[in-house]
Amino acid sequence: MARSKSSATFCPTGPRLVTPDEFDPSDARLRLRANGELRQDSTTVGMVADVTGLISSVSASIAPRPGDxxxxxxxxGRGFQLDPPSYLTDGYIVEATIDGLGHTRTHDATVAAV
Structure with a gap:
């Protein structure tokens, strides 16, 4: 669903951008913590399509521009997949890490209704 990441405040990015020679996305470890609890821990190897293939596929129909x-x-590990389900609420601190890229952390996140 495209809307899930396109609402205001729903798509934090960062902490930096890198060039292809600085980062290999073929086997990068991804981790996400919610209030210190590890919720997601995987690598890009497990993705349905590899990162290079995704970029190629999108670029075939949409011309990429700087900043895209x-x-x-x-x-x-998404909240609805947990037993019992667990969803983010106002005040949660969410931390995301991609090895080789860095770490980002929300501060007192406000969860808006969609």
Whole structure:
């Protein structure tokens, strides 16, 4: 669903951009913590399509421009998949790490209704 990452405040990015020679996305580890609890821990190897293939596919129909961001799906561990389900609420601190790229952290995130 395109809307899930396109609402205001729903798509934090960062902390930096890198060039292809600085980062190999073929086997990068991805981790996400919610209030310190590890919720997602996977690598790009487990993706349905590899990052290079995704960029190529999108670029075939949409001309990339400087500053464009291509978003993918997310690893297992989303709140609705947990037993019992657990969703983010106001005040959660969410930390995302991609080895080789860096770490980003929300501060007192506000969760808006979609």
């Amino acid at each position: 961001i291509q978003l993918t799906g997310t690893p297992p």
